[in-house]
Amino acid sequence: MSTDIKLTSFSHGGGCGCKIAPGVLSDILKHTQGFPMPKELMVGIETSDDAAVYRLNDEQALIATTDFFMPIVDDxxxxxxxxxxxAISDVYAMGGTPIMALALVGMPINKLPLEVIGQILKGGExxxxxxxxxxxxxxxxxSVEPIYGLVVLGLVHPDKVKRNADARPGDVLILGKPLGVGVLSAALKKGALSEAGYAAMIANTTKLNKPGKALSELSGVHALTDVTGFGLLGHTLELARGAGLSAHIDMHRVPLLPGVEQLAQDGYFTGASGRxxxxxxxxxxxxxxxxxxxQALLTDPQTSGGLLVACDPASVDAVLTTFAKEGFGHASVIGQMQTGPATVEVQ
Known part of the structure; x- marks a missing residue:
């Protein structure tokens, strides 16, 4: 769509870079009042997982999640x-199948043409x-800034729920998408992103994490999450904390989007990376x-990032094959979970 409106000019932060920093979020939540949780609630806020999961019966559990943010691109x-x-990714990250969505829309009505708002909704549809x-x-x-996202509901068999807290010692870590979305978005906002870079960014951020459903069927897959606003290090640390293990990452095996390391060296990264x-x-x-x-790439906020899988070594080939069947050719083994304090080590 051709328009002179630059959506990113309305937003103080774009995409998952809008997230409240994990340390600040932790401080906020620790002051909230606890509430007795029903036994049917299989997954709540205790391990900062991707979605809530509520057991309906012996065959079905309901997945509920929401995600929304300000523009990361101008189109x-x-x-x-x-x-x-x-938004839909969080259902896949729990091993589920999405069934329905509700739109969350906040727009500066007096500043954005209705045609532009309509195109945002059409993109989501x-x-x-x-x-x-x-x-x-x-x-x-x-609203003052454009905001768009979804509430998404999904279903999963109660025995197939994949939490972010169930990794085991010796598990191999596999990342489904390359890193660098935040770096590309920073370059875009400063007019330094090439057409090829923009195309790579859109291809990465609009690829649904559909392998999550098939991965939930693999008994050797122990933990699953998606890498979003807290960056690879932040979401790996959540896996480590949940399991009480140490995560070890080999930087040379971490897949990166084309050109992002040079852009990061040139100073194109978001404020969220530092936070x-x-x-x-x-x-x-x-x-x-x-x-x-x-370091900036490891902390880079990933809008619509890849699935992060912790599986036993015998299941690595099956996991990589599952990714490949859905067109995730960049899926890579990036590290391992080991006994030790809940930390992340990168070599």
Whole structure:
């Protein structure tokens, strides 16, 4: 769509870079009042998992999640697609199948043409159609910054739920998508992103994490999450904390989007990357050879990022094959879970 409107000019932070820093979020939540949880609630907030899961019966559990943010790109249709893909990902990250969505829409009505807003919604609808689910309703408000996202509901067999806290010693870590979305978005906002870079960014952020459902069927897959606003280090640290294990990452095996390491070296990274490091850097040990650009990529907020899998070594080939069948050619073994304190070590 051709428009002179630059959506990113309305937002103080775009995509999953809008997230409250993990340390600040932890401080906020620790002051909330506890409430007795029903026995049917299989997954709540206790391990910062991707979605809530509520057992309905012996065959079905309901997955409920929501995600929304300000524009990460200027094209309204692409913004809608990215936001919808990102929201639906949390259902796949629990091993489930999405069944329905509700739209969350906040727009500066007096500043954005209705045609632009309509294109955002159409972008979200196109991804929901690809996922095979309807947008069955939603809620709209007049807001200062453009905001779009979804509430997504899904189903999963109670025995097939994949939490982020169940990794085991010796498990291999596999990442489904390359890193660097935040770096590309920073370059885009400063007018330094090439057409090829933009195309790679859109392809990465609009690719649904459909392998999650098939991965839930593999008994050797013990833990599953998706890498989003807290970066690879932050979400790996959540796996480590949940399991009470140490995570070890080989930087040279971490897949990266084309050109992002050079862009990071040139100073194109988001403020969220630094906030992430400030929040959890004390629990991370970086090898002496890890450069500042690589550190920025490890903390880079990933909008609609890849699935992070912890599986036993015997299941690695099955996991990589599952990713490959859905067109995730960048899926890579990046590390391992080991006994030790809940930290992340990168070499």
């Amino acid at each position: 309204p249709y692409d913004f809608g697609r990215i936001a919808a893909t990102n 196109s991804i929901c159609a690809e996922a095979g689910i309807p947008i069955a309703g939603g809620h709209t408000i007049d 992430n490091w400030q929040s959890y850097g004390a629990q991370v040990r970086l090898g002496a050879q890890i450069s500042p650009a690589q």
